Amino acid sequence: MSFLDEIFGTDGRKHKDEGIWNWVKNQRIKRKLKKAEQAALHTMTPAAATTTFSSASSATGGHTHNHHYHQHHHLESTQHTRSRSVSSAASTSHASFYCSPRSPTSTFTPSTAPTTAYSSPRGSLYFRRPASVNSTATTAVGSVTPPMDVSSPKTHRLPYTHSRQRAQSTFTLPAVAAESSLPKRSASSRQQRSQHSDDYYQSHNLHSHHIHDYYDDDEGHIRRSASSRSAPTYYYSQSGNQCSQHSQHSQQQLVEDDDYANLCDIDSLSISGQSSSYNSSSGSISSSNKGKGVQRDQEETIDEITEIDGCSGIAAGSDLSSPTSTSPSRRRSMDTAMDNPILAAVNQTLQASSRAIEAIPGSEIVINYIKNSYQNDPFRVVLELGLAVFAVKYMLSKKYRIDPSHIKLTEKEIDELVAEWQPEPLVQPLSDIQRMELEKTQVIAGHQGPKPKMLSSGKNLLNLASTNFLGYINNEDIKEKAIETLRNYGVGSCGPPGFYGTLDVHINLEKDIARFLGTEKAIIYSQNFSTISSVIAAFSKRGDIIVADDGCNFAIQKGTQISRSNIKWFKHNDMADLERVLESIKKETTTSKKRPLTRRFIVTEGLFQNYGDIAPLDKIMELKEKYKYRVILDECNSFGLLGKNGRGLTEVFNISPKRVDMIIGSMANALSGTGGFCAGSKEVVEHQRLSGQAFVFSAAMPAMLAVCASEAIKILETPEKGNKLLKDMSDNAAAFRNVVVSAPQAIEVSSDVGSPILHLRFPKNALSAAGITTRDDEKYLLQEIVDEVAVKDGLLITRAKYVESQEMFLPRPSIRISICATHARKDVEKAAQAIKASFVKAISKRK
């Protein structure tokens, strides 16, 4: 554990002084001491030299905090003068010299008493150096240098030199305070300093009352009362008294008094004023001190002492009156300090603010923490301050949204929007075209069928609008079965398929579909529109890729939208374009190093609802195998209608339905039931039981309609009936188509041969020739045709309707014809002729 102790500083004290800053300082100290040793060898008396060396070396060897400071700051201050370096060694040893009041003369004898009454655990920063004399003013020779006492690291020897010695000594005041930034003084130090001044008064009988009690401790040293912290005291005053007794020298007396006065008046001096004078005087120290004498030095000393004393920025209450004897120099400095009102104001402010800070409860903890945390490592402190500043800045930051699409409106804009806002009516007034549609929509009276009766006119029109392709609506067998089921099962299914809504008829229907198509399993949905949307969203998620035909119907578009996948569109039935898109996707995804494994789908319709043409499934299967995609085939309009047996596109192209991953079909279009289904492998179908949204969250279809669909499939499966129906239907479709395509100048047919859905549009050039430019105009024109054939020819046809604002690729307006198998051929042909004539008339009329 010792290694860990080392690096983690288990002994806090041991590592208290470590840090970059301290290390640097220590290096310099070591270097300076070495130099001093060399120098001291030449200048010191042998006796003193040895002691000096011992003390100096022990000082360096020791870990005493203050000694480091001593020497360091000594050396720092002596840096600028060569002469000082000579005395630096001497001054180091001076550092520990202290005065025992009992025998002032013992000042010149080395004392080895371990403790002094004047210990200051706060460190050398509290030293009260007496007025020192500039080294260059006196010679270093002859000064006795008592050694330092290094026996106890705890006690700090306050330096004191006798006044006589002061005049002669080579003492230099260490610029302790100036070098280091002192921590804030607490209130106690201020109290002490007021004590100091009181001492002065006391000693000089300027006060009448005692402020503190004095008592002798064991060692006979005069101690302060416990009320005073163990901070340095102005012991000069006591010892000075005794010392002064011995010095009869008037000059020195004057000096002493002056010194004391100067010392005591430190508290009342303004810091910044003194600091400025200090700076100026320190600059002049090196330059001119030969002939200046004591006065100058004292001024400098005062300044230096003030620096020690007042760096924290707290000056004691200046309730002192000026001492009686004031040296002109000191008075001068005092005057400059007080004269400058700005500095005085700053001083007052600092005092007041520090007092205010200390008044805050808990500030002691913070101040202690700050003191402890400094640890003589300013770099680290700067780092931590940076961290604290960062924290504060982070806390004070206002919150904002990163999303770029979020628009922040200015006040003005908000006001504008509010002023602009008009409440919308609950029911919007109809536009012209909406009104037209509402008026012209035919209403069937009675039941749906091939020739329904109209409410408005009472006539029976031939139904070419409803998707009754195989004529199951009027199929008697299915009707009987439906009625029977209704009596057995009731009307509704009372719940979603997953929650008590599934009946046996549903399961039967699923089995029938799977069997009819040739897939493994099938799942049925209750609504045709939501089937394809649910299937796409159940398998393709965010991050997956869907390649879809841009002629897909609205339900497929919504399905791809809610799946949140990446959608790429290819041109309608354009296999080259499909290949291009697949190739581009392959290139994109293989270039990135970390290719996420995404599901890829090709979505297309068997028979397009908006165009009536058939998708080339064989080519699509080819591409699917090549690029490894899954195919979702929407056979809503081709299941039960295309192929020999009505099995849809897979039968047309002779592709195994198991190769198509998901076949979606509709029972509502061809089978006269309701809803849709998804047929595929077992996994595909079972996955939708939980993740097909329309399966989970919609009610199951009514039993009657499920039975109808099952019956319809059974009819389709029986060859004679089913095949006949399919053949009839395709023959009718072919006949209709043949008539209609014979007028290409008026009619554009976008359907394939054999498709039961036909879309009839005006050719573009004919429209522009007729002057019809907008979509609404085209719609009006088509509506004219619809109305006309309804009235004139007894045909019920309709325009194809779209949600125009939400379609991605809005198809052109058209008339959609749905051929019914049970219509007579002649009727169909007649209808086709009528429609053609109407188209021609409509387009030529406008010319």
Added chain:
Amino acid sequence: MTLASMYKTDYVQTCDQHSQTNLNSSWVNDKGAWMTNVIIVCLIKFFFSIVPGMSPELAWTMTTLTYNVGSYIMLHAVTGVPFEFTQGAYDGITLWEQIDGGVQFTATRKYLATVPIVLFLLSTHYTHYAPFAFSVNLVVTVINLIAKLPVMHQVRLFDINQKVDTN
């Protein structure tokens, strides 16, 4: 064109992600979670102190290390949500980026950025600012704080957690 029509935003997209509260990230706003954070730090320190032979300084350093690494993994390394409800809207997004729907400098984010700083200051104080411990604490805390800066929102360095590109 009216001002309102000029400022029409994608309604559907907004509806999708914020239709339900993101349960994966909404719990960090609870005051109970804040308290638990502090309690967890205390527990970590407690358990490290119990280990025989571990000095308090080492325990503090290990606490800082554990907390910062653990919270980094939880907030900035793990992406996505453990349950599916918005079609993968939060697939490539870490918990930090999910908090409050991406709004920066909310109360929770400020709190979660303060805790490592306070822990760092305490830890360096109690390890007496020994250089090794200090550097360890500093590095770990700074990495954790950099990850919480708003400039690093959805920024991926060194291809870690590289997001799937979605349109």
